[in-house]
Amino acid sequence: MQRRAVSELLRVSPVADDLARRFQEAGFSLALVGGSVRDALLGRLGNDLDFTTDARPEDVLKIVRPWADAVWEVGIAFGTVGCQKDARVGDTDQRFLVEVTTYRSEAYDRTSRKPEVSYGDSIEQDLVRRDFTVNAMAVALPQKEFIDPHGGLKDLSERVLRTPGTPEDSFSDDPLRMLRAARFAAQLDFDVAPEVVAAMKDMAGRIEIVSAERVRDELNKLILSTHPRKGLALLVDTGLADHILPELPALRLEDDEHHRHKDVYDHSLIVLEQAIDLEEDGPDLVLRLAALLHDIGKPRTRRFEKDGRVSFHHHEVVGAKMTKKRMTALKYSNELVKDVSRLVELHLRFHGYGTGEWTDSAVRRYVRDAGPLLERLHKLTRSDCTTRNKRKATALSRAYDGLEERVAQLQEQEELDSIRPDLDGNQIMKILGVGPGPEIGAAYAFLLELRLENGPVGHDAAVTALKKWWAERG
Structure with missing residues (x-):
């Protein structure tokens, strides 16, 4: 050394x-x-x-x-x-x-x-x-x-984190050091000394005196580290997460011998690790946050059905709102909040299309809804499969392979990355003989729906369809 x-x-x-x-x-x-x-x-x-x-x-x-x-x-x-x-x-x-x-x-x-x-x-x-x-x-x-x-030097060789003085004095001086312990454990793959962990548990509430910006910056470093699961587990086990990211420990839904379901907390950490494995150009904070938070809506939407199943209807919508609220509280940028919450909202969209029989219209809508987040959505959706049933996992993987193939095929034929109607706003106003207003917005929405459903129809066909739609509106 x-x-x-x-x-x-x-x-x-x-x-x-x-x-x-x-x-x-x-x-x-x-x-x-x-x-x-x-x-x-x-x-x-x-x-x-x-x-x-x-x-x-x-x-x-x-x-x-x-x-x-x-x-x-x-x-x-x-x-x-x-x-x-x-x-x-x-x-x-x-x-x-x-x-x-x-x-x-x-x-x-x-x-x-x-x-x-x-x-x-x-x-x-x-x-x-x-x-x-x-x-x-x-x-x-x-x-x-x-x-x-x-x-x-001795602690470094033993790969352990200790404080120079007592951990209580250290954390009292700067409570952020508790979060830094978890961050360094994740970055360096070190263990945290038992007395340090004990102090973190006793003093977890002290983290609330630290500004949201400093907490966010440390959390980012932890999530972008080589072993984020190790640091996140430490935050949850010590109670620190209850104060800075309470949605994470809330995923540890209580066991019920009559209503068995996946451990959502463990599932979320596995999804994070699997998303990391799919990264191509280094750590991706947007993807990692989306993977970690994608199921945080489940505790609020859990229902026990009469047939013994457990349901989480619309947890992706609820989760997107919770993601936005938490990330805003942690002072993340508006752009980052928007991207992560959008991925959380869309992470189940693939499963809504059944067994993989993707129509051109469905592919266009999927691509348009994802927008510039499409590649990240691909990775998040693939990462969200943690079933131990190899047959089911293989079927899901093949179905998503089919979707990506359909996207690639349509991208060769159409400009999927920037789907827009065959007529722009100025052309619509000229054809209808009206000025700017809600009517033009409605006409644009109609033509966009036509484009999503049928693909590019061409100028003349779009004009014909627009005039017909306008006449039907009276």
Whole structure:
């Protein structure tokens, strides 16, 4: 592990050592710290470098401005100065994103959502306030002295998350660290120490003092990680999910020996994993959120039928509304809320077409309803099959293969990606001899329905149909 770290540090040393010398000449210390040291030890250090220093932010600015290619002060209120440095490393030109943070300590009070920042005087004081021991290691530069006062290297080798001090003190200082524990477990595939899990359970309600934006950002990192199921299960088991994503634990419907049905919670996590397996261009937040949330409408729509079956009628519609409400509360962008809730609403549409006998009209409507989300809907629908019945799973897969083939065939013949009537609004007004108004909207809707049902009919046939429709309306 240390050999990997040396190799990684040698790669970035032209940038790191150059910066360290500048701090040294100005009378200050500089050390690579936190996630950068952890990732170097794991052999996965990127070009985002985190440093800590005894220099105050105003002194950091004086040092980095002549050196960096760009400087930003977004985090300066918290003691952090960010900058960009383009450098030649070996035979390649590389871009490094650097953050330099003054030694600090921070704590929440019981009434504030923002941490109170105070600066420290030693690196040891800085490291003890960090979230986990694996993030509380540093490498002093340029001499490259390894600093590990809390046993982070040992915990890293054992793949376990512990806090430098007591977890209660750590989570009291910054409750978001509870969510970060789940995120790091998902990202690194680490286990969380029992005493940390116990503190998370006892202090779960404290997460509500953290702003929705910070919660959302951590949740995104967890969901986009390599092992999101591990982190999500930890959120549910500790009770944290009850405060930030209560729809997820609500999926654990109670068992009923007379009314057996799938474990919706476990099913949703499997769907998420299967959706991840279908990703082609890296992690897809829209797809992953839709997979996780696609069945959250089931608890509210569950009904026990007279024949012993359990039904969840219209759970996709209810779930779409719940998705929109939760994502809005977590301050997601309007576009992301719209896309994820739309996928939740459409995730059962395929099953409404029976055994796969797809007419051209049905295919057109499916494609139009999905719009730019079609490829994601394909992946979500395929992921939603978690049956252990291989015969049933194969039949569903073949039926969806048939749908995708029908979509491809029609796309060759028609412009399915932008289905519109054969006449536009201006043509409609000219033909009918009326100006803008609700009549034109109704005429457009009629022609669109004609297009969906029959495909392109051509200009003349569309004119004839429009005139006939207009005459029938009187």
